[in-house]
Amino acid sequence: ETGVTQTPRHLVMGMTNKKSLKCEQHLGHNAMYWYKQSAKKPLELMFVYNFKEQTENNSVPSRFSPECPNSSHLFLHLHTLQPEDSALYLCASSQDGGSGGMQTQYFGPGTRLLVL
């Protein structure tokens, strides 16, 4: 257990569906991240929130929409996805996004998404 939980663990959706992924961290961290992990590719950073403010949007298509209502919760809203969006979506948190200190990221178990 890393202190970061994600739901659901598995999700199958059609291209016209709307769904949301949820992440919650119990570590008292202030920075939260969404990553996409596809087979044989590096983890791709999608979004970063620091103290609830979005600080990074790594050229992610608008069919992915993040939401961070507070420092403990992070959502990824999905709509009209494509089959190539099928991947493992990982959430992570770190103390904060500041430049000082180690800023280790702690990852959740991920949501395995399949888009049909």
Next chain:
Amino acid sequence: GQNIDQPTEMTATEGAIVQINCTYQTSGFNGLFWYQQHAGEAPTFLSYNVLDGLEEKGRFSSFLSRSKGYSYLLLKELQMKDSASYLCAVRDGTYKYIFGTGTRLKVLA
């Protein structure tokens, strides 16, 4: 551009020592991380280097040379449970973490 290279796969025998190399080219450097990821599970933190030299933590050690853009993870006394993917990541600036594709390590009995 930003790039991190590590071998795709390695195989070693139980009880042996294995070294996983990582080379990087990033626009900034604010630390290098190694993570272990078992199939279907979250990456878990193993080690962190920000200054040149060796960091030792039990059976795991990590080395960094900033001038060469090079790091390695050393695993001693390999156990079957060490079979996993090992991810090298560089913190580039404040919020960006650049990851390699990972090295899949197989430990054979």
